[in-house]
Amino acid sequence: MNDDSQVQLEAAEQAFNAAMVSNDPDEIRKCITDDWVLVTPESGPLPAEKMLGLIASGSLTHDTMTKTIYHTHDLGDVATVTGRCQNSGRFQGAPITADKWVTDVYRRVDGEWRCVLTHLAPALGEPDGGSPADDDE
Template sequence: MIEEQLKKQFQQIENNFNIAVISNKVDEIKKCITSDWVLVDSQGGIIPQEGFFKVLEQGSLTHSTMTKEILRVKVYGDIALVTGRGQNTGTWQGQPLEADEWITDVYKKENDQWLCVLTHLTPVKK
């Protein structure tokens, strides 16, 4: 039962993160992540948040939808590993973007709040 409660708790945390990302506003996203958060993906490798924020602020990258289904949560003290499947749509350099990915978010508990430290994306094989 504890596992189901954790999945529900982190589903809400991920939903809030999704809302922040589709706002396309750096200040909203910063409420969900640590100051050293990074994004890891198959095309860009390790992308520091400054690089991610830069393409958002320039409008090169936008998100219009984002969903995640949480499939697994493991908590180790103040660290949580959250794995699920996510889909999103938006634009990259003016072109439509659509992704279906396996997502692992690493969270750290800071001041009673779970903040994302790292997001790792792996495309779902079609």
């Protein structure tokens, strides 16, 4: 992967995290495609409108979100970014925290990376396959 792609994907991830913490569906929409899907261990695939509806209603809020990137793979107009994410917030008024592995699938739209799919898995241990930001083209 060239350095420009790496920098652009890392910037897209940072923007996505910041948008989630803003709790503003319009800001989040700037980072995702209309057909974005979130896949969670608890609920399976959730369409964008379901997730954005929870955020718009205040049922789901994020206070913090940090991600350590372990792997990026640029396939031209599609790329994947895998990392470990910790976040905190509230769901239906109750405090929540999460520590998960996250793979975001991006597609280049009008020259910018937009997320089409986010897949979450519980983080049960440390990675065996390398250090942060290792990439294998």
